[in-house]
Amino acid sequence: MIETMDVTVQQLRDLIELRQVKNLRVIFDEYNLIDLAEIVELLELKEILFLFKTLKKDITAQIFTYLTYEKKQEIIQSFTSVEITAMLDNLYTDDIVDFLEEMPANVVKHVLNAASAEQRAEINLLLSYPDYSAGSIMSTDFVELEASDTVARAIRKIKQQGKTAETISVSYVISQHRELVGSVRLRDILLAETDNLIEDLMDSDVISVRTHDDQESVAHVIKRYDITVVPVVNDENRLIGIITVDDIIDVLEEEVTEDIQKMAAIIPIEGSYLKTSIAEMTRSRITWLLVLMVSATFTGSIISGYEDALLLIPALAASIPLIMSTAGNAGSQASTMVIRGIAIGELTMSDYWKVVWKEVQVALLSGAVLFVINWLRLLIFAPDTGMMVDLVISLTLMMTVVISKLVGGVLPLLAMLFKQDPAAMAAPLITTLVDAVALIIYFNLAVSLLGL
């Protein structure tokens, strides 16, 4: 059961209006800050500024991270340097960087001027990593220990560094040269004797990622090894930061969105539906529509090529939509299953023949069912078309399903073989390909079986 929020915008407005400082503080102590941030989002800037002056700085900082990018900008622009400094002191460095990456240059400058020299150095370091790299999403707030520390000393260090650290469930053990040499769980430290050495408790086979690794590969490491935090090292294996699993959920989400867009013939766009501009959204969609125009011209020319057949037996034209949509859908069903299998790491190149064999069997079974049902459909609803035309249409359907499923199942694997993105081999490409093949089968069967 989720605690229901019974605070409304109006109540908050009234309390602010009446300067009910004490009541406001109680509310922000009591209720979940993520829920409250949604309400704060709806307040006027003037009201927010009063609220931020009233509340404790650590609460203000948390609320701030949950606001939308527009609100953050408004607030920061109305803040004095002193207010910004107080805010920065209560934010994790990775949250500061996340927010700065969305801000215009003048706001970034305003913020960096208010930061302490040490903070500024850290922020600049993080801002310097390429977008979507491990470095760009990592946090530099972690607990570091030395192998020679005793448990008692380690606990003192954890207590001290833990005040600002992103997580304390795992501490990292570094050498004199700051090289990552091990990791140790707080659980193991707590369960040990106070004079045990960290050296004996630590796991020296640490899974780590590099600052320049792509965020997607970081997500895969965290998923594969079922860990909640992964250390980030530079090329000299020196410990630079950590990435926690909650940041990774967002990365996985972005990745899936990208795959889904590719599969629906959309050039992937960053950012949300509502924030993307009309021009960018059009650009991301028109490319494939234009590609389809070219390929549909080709499909159309197949139809033109059999104009005579269509003139002799006009009933053939009526089945074109059926054959095209069956081809397209049977193909994209197969490709979707295989692409998703690859994405979640279930299918690899070594499964090539298994996929082919599975698709052949599914296709033969589906094809047979469609053959029978289509024949019955034509007998009942189109009794005038004649036996042979029925046969041509039903046979085309069956062959179409088999070929479409094979093409749909195999193309994504081939893409992987040639180090291309399997998701790009999705619906649009496959639809076009199998549409053409299906029409060629159709007209060839018609010509030969009907003696046109």
Add this chain to the structure above:
Amino acid sequence: MIETMDVTVQQLRDLIELRQVKNLRVIFDEYNLIDLAEIVELLELKEILFLFKTLKKDITAQIFTYLTYEKKQEIIQSFTSVEITAMLDNLYTDDIVDFLEEMPANVVKHVLNAASAEQRAEINLLLSYPDYSAGSIMSTDFVELEASDTVARAIRKIKQQGKTAETISVSYVISQHRELVGSVRLRDILLAETDNLIEDLMDSDVISVRTHDDQESVAHVIKRYDITVVPVVNDENRLIGIITVDDIIDVLEEEVTEDIQKMAAIIPIEGSYLKTSIAEMTRSRITWLLVLMVSATFTGSIISGYEDALLLIPALAASIPLIMSTAGNAGSQASTMVIRGIAIGELTMSDYWKVVWKEVQVALLSGAVLFVINWLRLLIFAPDTGMMVDLVISLTLMMTVVISKLVGGVLPLLAMLFKQDPAAMAAPLITTLVDAVALIIYFNLAVSLLGL
């Protein structure tokens, strides 16, 4: 950088063959168990059984959880009751349940017989929750404290209960009647004075879920509140278990797979591509193919209805594929963007008019571009079709894009309004709908503009 595994199957085989117990133990102490499990998976049953007898029981249990369902069954069936009991003692209850849910009844019985009375009760409790409920994925191994505990006492409890708990980063505070009254982070306990009371450290506004909540809603709670663990309570608010973020990543993945399948006209199936039977896979795909057969018959009858027009101007037939594929793709582009927006919680019903307005603008812009480029295409590649036919085709394309994008953008939101799954409103349904509309526009424009 991920530590590369330099142990091969052959090496492991050789060590097992030569009964090199000590070396085997060193390897399993040194390397990551998830990597090693992949190699163990490839060994013969006989080799695995030797390995399991050789290694420490906690390592064996971990390796076991990472094996495939087939291997697990083989191993358990060769185990004596005593061996099973030893294994169960080293597994978390939720892992035992996960594994039992996949096993045939005789194996489940074999395992339950070997479990202690207490374990059996816990396992049966977890097995009794409906599939995909919070209860079915929760763990019953957590740390519980009382509000009146001092920090010193709490740390003693955490050390003791922490040996078997799934996580110790958060402990839960329960009342005399086992009601959940608060949560407290290990971090806050460690940073406090030893005589502080848990009461003063705990957060009494605990986000929790109920045993019967759907696992997807649990995933959304964890994502929304950015937490790594959520407590599970029953209808009387008594604490029953916890769910950690790593279990949730799998749930989110399953959910996405389901959405993607629906969007590609596949009835969602549980389980992996390779394990699903031919019959089940056919069933999951044929339903939509049959639905499409019905709708394509309808589209076909629109073409039949305009047989006369096609006989008079055969060039019209050649553009049917272009118009149908543009309609289908423009529609599924819009529906994909909106469905994904809904899935990640970005779009809600209140954005209805924003979506409509955005799709109208994108559609008008895309439509205009397609109009111009198609006209040029016809002028260059089909100079014989005549000005008016070009106009009919280009105009149809433009109107088709506008209508398809509107239908694609609005239907998923309408589905949400009527409490239906937006993903079910995806590609197949929209393609069919807009195909028909596009053909009706096409032939009507042809009849009126060409005076047929």
